[in-house]
Amino acid sequence: MSVESLFPRLEPLLPKVQKPIQYVGGELNSTVKDWDDAQVRWALMYPDAYEVGLPNQGVQILYEILNELPETLAERTYAVWPDLEALMRSEGVPQFTVDAHRPVRAFDVLGLSFSTELGYTNMLTALDLAGIPLRAADRGEDDPIVLAGGHAAFNPEPIADFLDAAVLGDGEQIAIAITEVIREWKAEGRPGGRDGLLMRLAESGGVYVPKFYDVEYHPDGRIRRVAPNRPGVPWRVHKHTVMDLDEWPYPKKPLVPLAETVHERFSVEIFRGCTRGCRFCQAGMITRPVRERSIETIGDMVEAGLRESGFNEVGLLSLSSADHSEIGEVAKGLADRYDGTQTGLSLPSTRVDAFNIDLANEFSRNGRRSGLTFAPEGGSERMRKVINKMVSEEDLIRTVTTAYGQGWRQVKLYFMCGLPTETDEDVLGIADLAKKVIKAGREATGSRDIRCTVSIGGFVPKPHTPFQWAAQCEADVVDRRLSALKAALRGDKEYGKAIGYRYHDGKPSIVEGLLSRGDRRVGEVIRAVWAAGGRFDGWSEHFSYERWMRCAAETGIDIDWYTVREREENEVLPWDHLDAGLDREWLWQDWQDALGEGEVEDCRWTPCYDCGVCPTMGTEIQIGPTGKKLLPLTVL
Amino acid sequence: MAQRLRVRYAKRGRLRFTSHRDISRAVERAVRRAGIPVAFSAGFTPHPKISYAGAAPTGVASEAEYLEIGVTRPCDPEGLRAGLDASLPPGLDVLDVVEARAGSLADRLEGSDWELRLPGADAGLATVAVEKFLAADLVEVERLTKKGMRRFDARGAVLSLAVLEGTEGTERTAGQTPGRSCVILRMVVRHATPAVRPDDVLTGLRLVADFAPPSPPEVTRLAQGPLDASTGEPADPFDLDRDPTRGGEPGLTERVVGDL
Numbered sequence: 001m002s003v004e005s006l007f008p009r010l011e012p013l014l015p016k017v018q019k020p021i022q023y024v025g026g027e028l029n030s031t032v033k034d035w036d037d038a039q040v041r042w043a044l045m046y047p048d049a050y051e052v053g054l055p056n057q058g059v060q061i062l063y064e065i066l067n068e069l070p071e072t073l074a075e076r077t078y079a080v081w082p083d084l085e086a087l088m089r090s091e092g093v094p095q096f097t098v099d100a101h102r103p104v105r106a107f108d109v110l111g112l113s114f115s116t117e118l119g120y121t122n123m124l125t126a127l128d129l130a131g132i133p134l135r136a137a138d139r140g141e142d143d144p145i146v147l148a149g150g151h152a153a154f155n156p157e158p159i160a161d162f163l164d165a166a167v168l169g170d171g172e173q174i175a176i177a178i179t180e181v182i183r184e185w186k187a188e189g190r191p192g193g194r195d196g197l198l199m200r201l202a203e204s205g206g207v208y209v210p211k212f213y214d215v216e217y218h219p220d221g222r223i224r225r226v227a228p229n230r231p232g233v234p235w236r237v238h239k240h241t242v243m244d245l246d247e248w249p250y251p252k253k254p255l256v257p258l259a260e261t262v263h264e265r266f267s268v269e270i271f272r273g274c275t276r277g278c279r280f281c282q283a284g285m286i287t288r289p290v291r292e293r294s295i296e297t298i299g300d301m302v303e304a305g306l307r308e309s310g311f312n313e314v315g316l317l318s319l320s321s322a323d324h325s326e327i328g329e330v331a332k333g334l335a336d337r338y339d340g341t342q343t344g345l346s347l348p349s350t351r352v353d354a355f356n357i358d359l360a361n362e363f364s365r366n367g368r369r370s371g372l373t374f375a376p377e378g379g380s381e382r383m384r385k386v387i388n389k390m391v392s393e394e395d396l397i398r399t400v401t402t403a404y405g406q407g408w409r410q411v412k413l414y415f416m417c418g419l420p421t422e423t424d425e426d427v428l429g430i431a432d433l434a435k436k437v438i439k440a441g442r443e444a445t446g447s448r449d450i451r452c453t454v455s456i457g458g459f460v461p462k463p464h465t466p467f468q469w470a471a472q473c474e475a476d477v478v479d480r481r482l483s484a485l486k487a488a489l490r491g492d493k494e495y496g497k498a499i500g501y502r503y504h505d506g507k508p509s510i511v512e513g514l515l516s517r518g519d520r521r522v523g524e525v526i527r528a529v530w531a532a533g534g535r536f537d538g539w540s541e542h543f544s545y546e547r548w549m550r551c552a553a554e555t556g557i558d559i560d561w562y563t564v565r566e567r568e569e570n571e572v573l574p575w576d577h578l579d580a581g582l583d584r585e586w587l588w589q590d591w592q593d594a595l596g597e598g599e600v601e602d603c604r605w606t607p608c609y610d611c612g613v614c615p616t617m618g619t620e621i622q623i624g625p626t627g628k629k630l631l632p633l634t635v636l
Numbered sequence: 637m638a639q640r641l642r643v644r645y646a647k648r649g650r651l652r653f654t655s656h657r658d659i660s661r662a663v664e665r666a667v668r669r670a671g672i673p674v675a676f677s678a679g680f681t682p683h684p685k686i687s688y689a690g691a692a693p694t695g696v697a698s699e700a701e702y703l704e705i706g707v708t709r710p711c712d713p714e715g716l717r718a719g720l721d722a723s724l725p726p727g728l729d730v731l732d733v734v735e736a737r738a739g740s741l742a743d744r745l746e747g748s749d750w751e752l753r754l755p756g757a758d759a760g761l762a763t764v765a766v767e768k769f770l771a772a773d774l775v776e777v778e779r780l781t782k783k784g785m786r787r788f789d790a791r792g793a794v795l796s797l798a799v800l801e802g803t804e805g806t807e808r809t810a811g812q813t814p815g816r817s818c819v820i821l822r823m824v825v826r827h828a829t830p831a832v833r834p835d836d837v838l839t840g841l842r843l844v845a846d847f848a849p850p851s852p853p854e855v856t857r858l859a860q861g862p863l864d865a866s867t868g869e870p871a872d873p874f875d876l877d878r879d880p881t882r883g884g885e886p887g888l889t890e891r892v893v894g895d896l
Contacts, residue, residue, distance in 0.1 A: 007650070014653055021655065024650040024653050028665075258725065310664070310667070311665065311668075312664075312665075
């Protein structure tokens with residue numbers, strides 16, 4: 001059965017919408033394969049606007065890997081803006097892929113990558129537009145398997161009713177394995193129908209099928225237990241870890257969009273995982289252990305990526321990029337290679353460390369020298385001990401003094417508000433820190449022409465972190481502290497004008513908190529918010545706190561119970577049956593250590609502290625140095 | 637800067653939905669992929685020396701868009717054409733490249749030849765509307781511009797306007813199923829300030845005769861260039877670069893239009 005392109009029906013709608021180019025596909029390096037030649041067909045969705053979703057590394061990597069497989073095709077779909085959604089509804093045009101404009105419902109799998117929980121309502125829009133029943137229980141044999149991945153999938157319970165399956169961890173190998181399972185099942189004539197396929201996926205222990213698990217509750221609302229409801233389904237589902245990044249050098253051919261997107265650069269992941277142990281950081285906890293990509297592979301990937309894309313900026317990504325064991329050589333090698341070519345290099349996520357100024361100097365050699373960003377996260381020494389962000393005030397002042405002294409004019413500092421045990425004084429400490437930064441900068445440069453920007457976000461406790469038991473700070477407390485900080489910064493005659501202040505109010509964090517640590521009962525709120533018009537919750541102009549509160553009240557969900565309530569050690573958490581490798585006792589001990597302001601070192605340089613990941617997952621730390629250098633490129 | 641090259645390119649099919657900014661990013665990347673030795677401006681944030689003349693609006697297809705590239709060492713125009721074309725996504729197609737001789741390219745783009753396909757429109761009504769429009773001395777229309785709502789004459793800049801019949805959907809505009817007959821408007825419009833665009837002429841047809849096609853028009857710019865005094869049609873703006881002694885006789889443009 002062949003599938004017709006929806007483009008002839010979509011096209012007349014495009015002149016009527018904003019930025020129509022985002023819906024037409026045709027990106028450089030995009031792939032359109034023959035429908036009938038493929039046995040297994042994936043629609044990959046990043047559930048946000050094209051401009052955010054297109055650059056997403058996870059989707060690009062899976063898109064390329066799946067399309068390299070024989071008899072397999074993968075296409076992409078993104079959230080359509082409300083203007084096009086309205087037209088698609090009135091004209092009966094279903095959710096489409098941008099590659100060949102095929103209807104999403106015709107695919108075998110709809111794979112969604114959730115970086116954030118705020119994409120949940122967009123998933124419902126896409127399902128509804130596609131003509132796929134919202135609830136997994138209502139789907140038939142012709143509907144795709146709706147599969148979630150990404151960091152938010154480490155607690156997929158709030159969207160469990162809408163998902164057929166979820167996978168935890170690195171997607172490269174499991175996507176191929178799932179493809180193989182589907183191919184065999186189809187080749188055998190689809191034995192057991194839809195449930196037969198889901199059962200094959202669940203049995204492996206590597207794919208979570210929510211409907212094969214029942215959740216039982218205590219009378220007070222806490223979970224009593226989560227248990228498989230049929231034989232052959234494992235009690236726990238484990239995350240996936242790719243162990244040799246050099247064997248998976250994707251993306252090789254990055255997608256180059258015509259439309260403007262949020263990241264206009266070629267990005268290379270220089271390592272995965274982080275063991276710094278920042279207690280608030282879900283990414284650092286669930287992506288362990290650290291696995292470095294070698295300097296040579298990084299060099300090869302940058303060279304190929306620039307050649308294939310024509311981008312003029314390279315981003316070296318990871319959770320803490322300056323921690324790569326050969327980052328100095330990487331920086332110098334790349335800066336030398338691209339000297340005089342107008343190619344910019346950027347290193348997001350760096351620590352507060354004087355060494356990073358040298359790196360930044362190297363990186364800005366071929367481009368602009370704008371600003372440096374550091375993330376002390378906590379305003380006081382005490383707060384930073386609680387969150388295990390081991391940066392002293394001395395370190396910070398020394399680092400920014402060096403930066404200003406070497407010609408940098410702008411320093412950005414990231415903080416969080418609403419952290420466990422936080423007091424008003426901890427937050428006001430941010431103002432003192434910022435003033436000291438400016439004072440040190442003026443002394444170092446003898447100039448008043450330097451600036452510092454304080455950016456502050458609300459803290460949301462996340463599953464699989466030591467703070468998973470913590471009470472989230474109430475929105476009005478966060479707002480009060482943020483206002484007090486603003487007054488302290490603005491009111492300062494000597495330094496106030498040199499300090500910029502950026503913050504968001506505390507309300508969206510409460511909704512994020514509900515979705516992060518929610519259980520299956522929260523799904524009804526998501527559906528109600530979506531039905532009431534909720535779309536693009538990650539965009540402040542579309543997000544409505546009032547709508548979430550109203551729908552929660554109507555569905556009988558107590559938001560405080562899910563957010564600002566502290567959990568006991570023995571409470572069953574909604575994600576306890578999903579295994580990120582972290583030992584639950586270690587997490588609890590680390591939570592107790594946080595309350596006692598005790599710090600934990602990085603296991604890359606100190607003995608293992610038994611977080612549990614490596615022995616449980618059969619993995620190990622993979623770091624250099626390799627001792628290799630990047631040689632100059634020969635021009636042919 | 638060793639040389640300036642002038643490039644004519646087409647914007648076809650679904651890529652007609654690219655905006656001017658989208659195209660300029662795509663061209664900058666294609667120039668890097670093709671290894672073209674583009675010159676950069678001096679200063680704190682160097683920019684590649686690529687300039688655009690008379691870009692068609694978002695949603696409008698074109699067979700005659702123009703840009704100029706400054707390079708640091710002399711390049712063979714045909715080699716540059718092939719390299720740039722291979723590096724751009726299909727649908728942004730490089731048709732012709734010449735070395736710039738004298739004068740400004742933008743100044744030569746005096747008028748455009750447009751084709752509007754109107755699926756579902758009535759040919760009889762279109763003919764009546766066109767007659768009324770051409771008979772008028774002045775047809776004032778309004779359009780929202782960057783400077784707010786502007787009111788201007790859409791009639792004076794229209795040098796010719798005719799109703800043809802053809803089939804709906806072309807390679808140039810999109811993947812619509814060809815075959816169904818549809819009304820085609822063909823017009824030559826002088827470039828003026830404010831610019832009179834094909835949709836302004838459509839607005840004019842609605843004002844003079846209540847002519848309103850049921851669905852959005854598929855618009856294609858077929859040519860732009862110096863207006864030939866005898867034929868009233870745009871000639872190839874590269875004629876002067878190829879042979880400075882020649883005037884504005886019909887050249888390449890004529891041939892390409894005939895191919896469509």
